[in-house]
Amino acid sequence: MSEKLTEIFGIDVFNETKMKERLPKTAFTALKQVIEKGGDLPLDTANVIANAMKDWAIENGATHYTHWFQPLTGITAEKHDSFIEPAEGGKILMEFSGKELIKGEPDASSFPSGGLRATFEARGYTAWDCTSPAFIRRDAAGATLCIPTAFCSYTGEALDKKTPLLRSMEAISKQAVRIVHLFGHPEVKRVDVSVGPEQEYFIVDHENYMKREDLMLCGRTLFGAPPPKGQELEDHYFGSIKERIALYMRDLNQVLWKLGVLAKTQHNEVAPAQHELAPIYCTANIATDHNQLVMDAMKKVAKRHGLECLLHEKPFAGVNGSGKHDNWSLVTDTGRNLLDPGRTPNENIQFLLFMTAVIEAVDKHADILRLSASNPGNDHRLGANEAPPAIISIFLGEQLEDVVAQLIATGEAKSAKQGGSLTTGVRTLPTLAKDATDRNRTSPFAFTGNKFEFRMVGSSASIAEPTTYLNAIVSETLEKFADELEAAENFDQAVHDLIKRSLTEHERIIFNGNGYSDEWVKEAERRGLPNIRSFVEAIECLTKPESIRLFESQKVYSETELRSRVEINYENYSKVINIEARTMIDMASKLYIPAVIKYTRQLADSINAVKSACPVADISVQEEILTEVSALLAESRKALKELSISVAKAQEFNIASETAMFFKFDVFPKMEALRAPIDKLETIVDAKDWPVPSYEQLMFEV
Ligand code: ADP
Ligand code: MG
Numbered sequence: 001m002s003e004k005l006t007e008i009f010g011i012d013v014f015n016e017t018k019m020k021e022r023l024p025k026t027a028f029t030a031l032k033q034v035i036e037k038g039g040d041l042p043l044d045t046a047n048v049i050a051n052a053m054k055d056w057a058i059e060n061g062a063t064h065y066t067h068w069f070q071p072l073t074g075i076t077a078e079k080h081d082s083f084i085e086p087a088e089g090g091k092i093l094m095e096f097s098g099k100e101l102i103k104g105e106p107d108a109s110s111f112p113s114g115g116l117r118a119t120f121e122a123r124g125y126t127a128w129d130c131t132s133p134a135f136i137r138r139d140a141a142g143a144t145l146c147i148p149t150a151f152c153s154y155t156g157e158a159l160d161k162k163t164p165l166l167r168s169m170e171a172i173s174k175q176a177v178r179i180v181h182l183f184g185h186p187e188v189k190r191v192d193v194s195v196g197p198e199q200e201y202f203i204v205d206h207e208n209y210m211k212r213e214d215l216m217l218c219g220r221t222l223f224g225a226p227p228p229k230g231q232e233l234e235d236h237y238f239g240s241i242k243e244r245i246a247l248y249m250r251d252l253n254q255v256l257w258k259l260g261v262l263a264k265t266q267h268n269e270v271a272p273a274q275h276e277l278a279p280i281y282c283t284a285n286i287a288t289d290h291n292q293l294v295m296d297a298m299k300k301v302a303k304r305h306g307l308e309c310l311l312h313e314k315p316f317a318g319v320n321g322s323g324k325h326d327n328w329s330l331v332t333d334t335g336r337n338l339l340d341p342g343r344t345p346n347e348n349i350q351f352l353l354f355m356t357a358v359i360e361a362v363d364k365h366a367d368i369l370r371l372s373a374s375n376p377g378n379d380h381r382l383g384a385n386e387a388p389p390a391i392i393s394i395f396l397g398e399q400l401e402d403v404v405a406q407l408i409a410t411g412e413a414k415s416a417k418q419g420g421s422l423t424t425g426v427r428t429l430p431t432l433a434k435d436a437t438d439r440n441r442t443s444p445f446a447f448t449g450n451k452f453e454f455r456m457v458g459s460s461a462s463i464a465e466p467t468t469y470l471n472a473i474v475s476e477t478l479e480k481f482a483d484e485l486e487a488a489e490n491f492d493q494a495v496h497d498l499i500k501r502s503l504t505e506h507e508r509i510i511f512n513g514n515g516y517s518d519e520w521v522k523e524a525e526r527r528g529l530p531n532i533r534s535f536v537e538a539i540e541c542l543t544k545p546e547s548i549r550l551f552e553s554q555k556v557y558s559e560t561e562l563r564s565r566v567e568i569n570y571e572n573y574s575k576v577i578n579i580e581a582r583t584m585i586d587m588a589s590k591l592y593i594p595a596v597i598k599y600t601r602q603l604a605d606s607i608n609a610v611k612s613a614c615p616v617a618d619i620s621v622q623e624e625i626l627t628e629v630s631a632l633l634a635e636s637r638k639a640l641k642e643l644s645i646s647v648a649k650a651q652e653f654n655i656a657s658e659t660a661m662f663f664k665f666d667v668f669p670k671m672e673a674l675r676a677p678i679d680k681l682e683t684i685v686d687a688k689d690w691p692v693p694s695y696e697q698l699m700f701e702v
Helices: 004-006 016-022 025-037 045-057 098-102 161-181 206-210 215-218 243-258 284-304 349-364 364-374 398-410 464-487 493-511 518-527 535-543 545-554 559-613 620-648 656-682 696-702
Strands: 062-068 080-082 085-087 092-094 123-128 135-137 142-153 191-205 261-269 274-279 307-310 324-332 445-447 452-454
Touching: 004 045, 004 098, 004 243, 004 274, 016 025, 016 045, 016 656, 025 045, 045 062, 045 098, 045 142, 080 696, 098 123, 135 261, 142 161, 161 191, 161 284, 161 349, 161 464, 191 206, 191 284, 191 464, 206 215, 206 307, 206 696, 215 559, 243 261, 243 274, 243 284, 284 307, 284 464, 349 398, 349 464, 349 493, 364 464, 364 535, 364 656, 398 493, 398 545, 535 545, 535 559, 535 656, 545 559, 559 620, 559 656, 620 656
Parallel strands: 062 142
Antiparallel strands: 062 080, 085 092, 123 142, 135 142, 191 274, 191 307, 191 324, 261 274, 324 452, 445 452
């Protein structure tokens, strides 16, 4: 198996090795040049590459190609074209031109554009992103050559998540290179953003899933009483993996490895039926594409196993939800990780400067980061005592916190605490070298050794936006730093002053304690840190003057693009809650309420039957249950009516932000009011009369 793995890894990717084998040297060099330095590929070179790509794809069974892109829906989109061209005698040729490789023209009018495009203005273009390799995806459609592309409108605005990401990578590279040059490394030409996203997910049985309208339409349960056993025994986390899941993971790994995804770690997560997959990190753009492939493969492979993969942030109330940790760092083209402190971070001034830039950026633009991790699903997690809190803070760990304290006090750090060693008290066990820093699970933004880990991101979200925003805010700070340092007469002194000044100003964002505690909420408020409680309340930060200045100065988003993102965010929230509310109405009226009515009828029949058979028998239990069930039934019906009225009212607003606010503050509470009595009923009504699989079945029947 391990030998075979080296053979199958990347087999379906048109990677550098294959390009080198199959392309004439001049074409290969020209392409490498564009990948590394940018610029346009001459059309005849593109023709040569397209032809080689097509031959390779056809040899591997492909009949179609597609420009694969990432519209603002958050998932990927594709339109397949076969390679066929008519030839003489009723025959066909298999063709693929450089033009078709470089540019596509899908109809843009049916993708979210946030007002950038009216329905009648349909033109949009996809453009080949040659920095992310083409690949063959295999599914029931056969083999399809997928070409990663960016997607923009006729007027040039980005209609996707990839374009701003690529822009942000260029921005931060430019500024980071300036800093690195100041530290005497002129050989560095580019700084890459590296990203490793850890992906959490749930797996449930397909049969159970199909009986739950809420799971099918919304990806999460909208009703459901807590099972007798949840995650309290902590026996699922890192537990032995069930055979059926293991088989699924094995298959999933094979699919991903063939696609060149460096799937590395797999384990059971905290909640029952919850798992995680982590790849080895790579360049942000490819990591983002790969994470989309991971999510897609997770779902498809699950179906092949009679399972369903839930990527929603909160499929079940009462147990942990799922997130995605966006591990982020900066690496030079000479292979140096700029966030690696080394053993003595106090002496590593270049590291300290980059660390300082991240701290300043995160403090200045905490609201933007908060938004980048927000979606309707993540509202159930952030600040709800399980995932990181909604307040952004940075965990540095003991060692760096101590270094920062020294820097603030004197402008110089003379020492760095070392981890030392750890003895277990057992002679036969090895002495372990201890890290200089413990972990902190509650921090939304933690330094973890040689990278920052942004842990607020939702499990279903693309990592494009969190990474784009992070790149942009750090890039802005690095630019400011570079301007100041390039103008300084005494560089060493200027760096010292800058680090001391910036850390003193932005120290408030550093917090090493328990982010779940109530004291932290108060402390954060005292420090003046924003505590934005929900997605809809976070959206408006994108068009604050300082945000517009930030994104425009870094050339990541234009103001028009930002305004369109705001619009899309509000619309997205309203649409999701609207669907959830309507699904609840449907389930309550057609499933739960009828089932409970039937059950009351059974109880009443039983009471009458017992009464007539034995007038002196004690029927108080049946009567008590009937009374309680009937009361809850009445409460459900009332809540259902109120929810229906609220949903109808929500349709009357014309302004996206107002609609979203109404959904958040009027519709959503009414959804919870409907859920409460029905969940209570589930604990009383005979299990065989309950119309949908229970939490217990969903979480434990795999
Ligand atoms: P943990 O989060 O438990 O510390 P790891 O250190 O293995 O686990 O890292 C988790 C994720 O972070 C993996 O996807 C890993 O590849 C990624 N990662 C590790 N180093 C870096 C780095 N320098 N830049 C970006 N991601 C990284
Ligand atoms: Mg981690």
